[in-house]
Amino acid sequence: MQSPIHVTSEIGKLKTVMLHRPGKEIENVYPDILHRMLVDDIPYLPIAQEEHDLFAQTLRDNGAEVLYLEDLLTDALADNGIKEEFLEKIIAESGYAAGAIHDGLKEYLLSFNTKDMVDKIIAGVRKDEIKTKHASLAELAEDRDYPFYMDPMPNAYFTRDQQACIGDGITINHMTFKARQRESLFTEYIINHNKRFADKGVEVWRNRYPEGRIEGGDELVLSDHVLAIGISQRTSAKAITELAESLFEKSNYDTVIAIHIPHNHAMMHLDTVFTMINYDQFTVHPAILRDGGHVDAYIMHPSSNGEISITHETNLKEILKKALDKPEIDLIPTGGGDPIIAPREQWNDGSNTLAIAPGVVVTYDRNYVSNDLLRKHGILVHEVRSSELSRGRGGPRCMSCPIVREDLK
Numbered sequence: 001m002q003s004p005i006h007v008t009s010e011i012g013k014l015k016t017v018m019l020h021r022p023g024k025e026i027e028n029v030y031p032d033i034l035h036r037m038l039v040d041d042i043p044y045l046p047i048a049q050e051e052h053d054l055f056a057q058t059l060r061d062n063g064a065e066v067l068y069l070e071d072l073l074t075d076a077l078a079d080n081g082i083k084e085e086f087l088e089k090i091i092a093e094s095g096y097a098a099g100a101i102h103d104g105l106k107e108y109l110l111s112f113n114t115k116d117m118v119d120k121i122i123a124g125v126r127k128d129e130i131k132t133k134h135a136s137l138a139e140l141a142e143d144r145d146y147p148f149y150m151d152p153m154p155n156a157y158f159t160r161d162q163q164a165c166i167g168d169g170i171t172i173n174h175m176t177f178k179a180r181q182r183e184s185l186f187t188e189y190i191i192n193h194n195k196r197f198a199d200k201g202v203e204v205w206r207n208r209y210p211e212g213r214i215e216g217g218d219e220l221v222l223s224d225h226v227l228a229i230g231i232s233q234r235t236s237a238k239a240i241t242e243l244a245e246s247l248f249e250k251s252n253y254d255t256v257i258a259i260h261i262p263h264n265h266a267m268m269h270l271d272t273v274f275t276m277i278n279y280d281q282f283t284v285h286p287a288i289l290r291d292g293g294h295v296d297a298y299i300m301h302p303s304s305n306g307e308i309s310i311t312h313e314t315n316l317k318e319i320l321k322k323a324l325d326k327p328e329i330d331l332i333p334t335g336g337g338d339p340i341i342a343p344r345e346q347w348n349d350g351s352n353t354l355a356i357a358p359g360v361v362v363t364y365d366r367n368y369v370s371n372d373l374l375r376k377h378g379i380l381v382h383e384v385r386s387s388e389l390s391r392g393r394g395g396p397r398c399m400s401c402p403i404v405r406e407d408l409k
């Protein structure tokens with residue numbers, strides 16, 4: 001059976017992509033919780049939505065089918081039994097497995113139609129929205145001044161991270177921080193219960209329950225047999241090992257390149273510092289390169305005794321030349337490598353390009369130095385507006401989950 005998921009590169013023509021249009025969750029962020037919510041500022045919602053609609057239109061204008069996470073989840077919950085099971089899980093993962101608040105939340109959420117319920121869960125539920133009977137002392141007295149029973153999910157528009165499509169399958173991710181962990185429950189329900197995916201032969205390479213942490217921003221599909229993964233703030237070596245074991249056993253993938261990057265908020269995922277944009281061209285933030293273009297990378301292959309062989313290599317160009325079988329690799333530095341422009345543009349996702357075909361990318365307009373340089377290297381650049389979207393600390397690659405790409409010729 002032909003899987004509804006098919007992604008064998010970072011650059012094949014984009015056919016189907018999943019987005020989330022930012023909603024009320026953005027307006028449920030306030031200064032005291034910015035840090036915990038993993039954002040640095042509060043986007044102005046009407047403009048963020050306008051910018052997001054233009055981003056979606058750019059993808060459609062270039063031939064991609066745009067699916068929205070919120071619609072896919074709504075359809076997945078069409079059956080009342082599934083909807084109730086999902087509600088139990090999301091309420092439990094929000095901190096209330098049983099008790100008066102659990103009951104109040106469930107009754108409240110069930111009072112909406114399914115689409116509004118999904119929007120509400122993403123937006124968050126304030127304490128003053130529900131009336132609870134017989135609350136316990138803990139429920140009454142703990143965190144008295146905290147306004148939410150269910151936290152908002154202001155990062156839901158970064159649909160790259162909750163999961164990643166690799167080949168004909170998917171990883172449904174155990175995300176690092178509490179602020180995002182519930183998001184991948186959405187993916188699990190979409191894959192298991194949305195008619196587009198359920199019983200259609202989608203392989204789940206790794207589900208969200210093993211302990212090792214992994215996020216899609218670290219998972220780069222370099223070819224139909226090579227994956228690059230960041231060892232980062234968000235993805236652990238343990239998860240990479242488990243994923244490599246699964247891919248080597250069940251798929252075409254025979255090479256995993258695990259690249260160590262700084263563990264900090266500005267560079268939280270590999271795709272904030274390194275993206276593939278053409279057969280032999282990449283963007284790279286100079287801060288991840290040591291003298292002579294060196295990184296710390298661990299190349300993993302299956303070995304004949306059933307173990308994984310690991311070699312440590314450091315020359316990024318040489319690693320990519322070998323893995324992609326190319327005579328040369330063009331590494332294009334973010335901000336031209338300038339000591340001020342490069343970190344400034346990287347902070348606003350100047351390295352986070354989304355390739356929609358070989359040599360064709362979508363980028364934020366604000367990173368004009370990096371964009372001009374891409375053009376000088378022969379790349380076709382579609383710029384999208386970015387004054388509000390960028391405040392969430394993610395760019396076009398972060399905001400998109402490719403579901404189907406054309407195979408490379």
Ligand SMILES: NC(=O)NCCC[C@H](N)C(=O)O
Nearest residue numbers: 038158217269392393394398
């Ligand atoms: N792939 C990505 O780099 N996604 C960006 C995620 C930004 C979000 N504020 C986060 O910290 O998770």
